Amino acid sequence: MAKLAVIARQTKREKLVAIHAAKRKALKEAGDYQALDKLSRNASPVRLKNRCKLTGRPRGYMGKFGVCRNVFREMASHGKIPGLTKASW
Incomplete structure (x- = not known):
């Protein structure tokens, strides 16, 4: 943080x-x-x-979601981002 x-x-x-x-x-x-x-x-x-809205991290910022890659992955794993599913093939 x-x-x-x-x-x-x-x-x-x-x-x-x-x-x-x-x-x-x-x-x-x-x-x-x-x-x-x-x-x-x-x-x-x-x-x-551009900074993560939750942690303030300046790198790895994902503009579409407003968070960094670490928080994005954590939120996606917990199902907190609607319409997003983990890829599997």
Whole structure:
């Protein structure tokens, strides 16, 4: 599990991106890059990292489900993901 500070930092960035999205878009369309420079760095969507919703793990992220591969496999084995069955042949 990721440290709670890292997860908190990520959620803070997500909130800032959502708050400043319209303002960033307007500044980009106007071509005012000096004003864009004065915004917080964390307001940029490029600084976001996909993380597992349950553990905060940054690697092995499965975007369709929002969790990492380890949690995905565990949930699939317990039947917690609807419509998903273990392959066998």
